[in-house]
Amino acid sequence: MTPEKPRLHVLLAGPRGFCAGVDRAIRIVEEALKRHGAPVYVRHEIVHNRFVVEGLERQGAIFVEELSEVPDDGQPVVFSAHGVPKSVPAEATSREMYFLDATCPLVSKVHREAERHNARGRHLLLIGHAGHPEVVGTMGQLAEGEMTLVEDAAAALSVTPPAGAALAYTTQTTLSVDDTAEIVAILRARFPGIAEPAKESICYATTNRQAAVKSVAARSDLVIVVGAPNSSNSVRLREVAERAGAPRAVMVQRGAELDPALADGCATVGITAGASAPEVLVQEVVDRLRERFAVTTEEVTVAVEDVTFRLPRMRAVA
Incomplete structure (x- = not known):
């Protein structure tokens, strides 16, 4: 028994x-494969999930880390949902590549906000994790030195922005809500005039x-x-x-x-x-x-x- x-x-x-951004990114690759046939090149994992990536590979997607790995064969290149530095579409344009940007619109919103703060003369503090593709992409929207990464509360307590600079902050979209609130509270206390995002950056x-x-x-x-x-x-x-x-x-x-x-x-x-x-x-x-x-x-x-x-x-x- x-x-x-x-x-x-x-x-x-x-x-x-x-989420909607992930769904959109995957559909972009699938639609590009449907319209243009294999291969479709994708810079970086389209989203961070091996099941999804392997499923797209079976349909004919080829994943690369850099555009230097993509041949000049006229096939589409897709940028991942995490976003890319400005240097990436610039390189694709210089090589006359046909590229599709699958950056999540909520990440793109953070990019545009970074540009607006920069245009107003503010130094940007980006709350996020070093090396994450989204952070690499966001920091790559501005010239080197125009943005400082703040990874945690300890960094918020010790960060030293350029002397006399007006400040603003924004965040990676996928952070812990509670951890980020602690970091923001520290930054506000240290820099009372710091400009805040027009809308919550965590998606x-x-x-x-x-x-x-x-x-x-x-x-x-x-x-x-x-x-x-x-x-x-x-x-x-x-x-x-x-x-x-x-x-x-x-x-x-x-x-x-x-x-x-x-x-x-x-x-x-x-x-x-x-x-x-x-x-x-x-x-x-x-x-x-x-x-x-x-x-x-x-x-x-x-x-x-x-x-x-x-x-x-x-x-x-x-």
């Missing part, structure tokens, strides 16, 4: 998974997903975040879950990576997904848990998202 599986209640955080999707994971973390013995280790918003979700009361939070990229025994002794498990992780991967994790447990599920929704972004105009096919 097969022993009865232990019961496990799964809380599915909502919103979770794909709606990041804010909503962090609020959602907080709502399930407080009720969960374990939180599972579906996402990639190089995905900033996914890493932040795991951190937020732990701070919000989950005794343990782990991140996996696929259901197969999850050891369901991690949930032994748990009554309730929360699951969420980063903004670049498709829903099919969440279902993989639920199915993996079902192998060991009698699972019941509950949707815990804190916001409903209806944001969509239009695709850029594409060259007509001859």
Whole structure:
């Protein structure tokens, strides 16, 4: 006789998974492949998710790190959702490449704001993580020395802007809302006249997903975040879950990576997904848990998202 599986209640955080910027970026690559055929070159991972990248590779996308890897064959080149320094489209233009910019419009908004502050003579403090593609792209909107990166509260306490400069700040779109609030408070206290973003720079999707994971973390013995280790918003979700009361939070990229025994002794498990992780991967994790447990599920929704972004105009096919 097969022993009865232990019961496990799964809380599915909502919103979770794909945001409008990620969806738009993926559709740009797919539409370019449909119109122009393979290959379509993509500079950097279009979004930080191997499942998505490998799916596009099977359709004929070729991912490169730099434009120097792209041959002059007339095929489209797509810039990733994270945004690129101005030097990248400049290089593409000089080589007469046909390129499509899949930068998330909310990241582009940060770029334009950086330019506006710069035009008004302000030195910009960018709150973000060194080396992240979005930060590299944002810093590359201005000349070297016109922007200073502030990574954390300690950096906010010690940063030394150019003497006498008027200041402004902006942020990477995928940061921890709580951590960023602490950094901003320090900057405001140190530099009372610092100009603020016209609108919150952390994007709606990041804010909503962090609020959602907080709502399930407080009720969960374990939180599972579906996402990639190089995905900033996914890493932040795991951190937020732990701070919000989950005794343990782990991140996996696929259901197969999850050891369901991690949930032994748990009554309730929360699951969420980063903004670049498709829903099919969440279902993989639920199915993996079902192998060991009698699972019941509950949707815990804190916001409903209806944001969509239009695709850029594409060259007509001859």
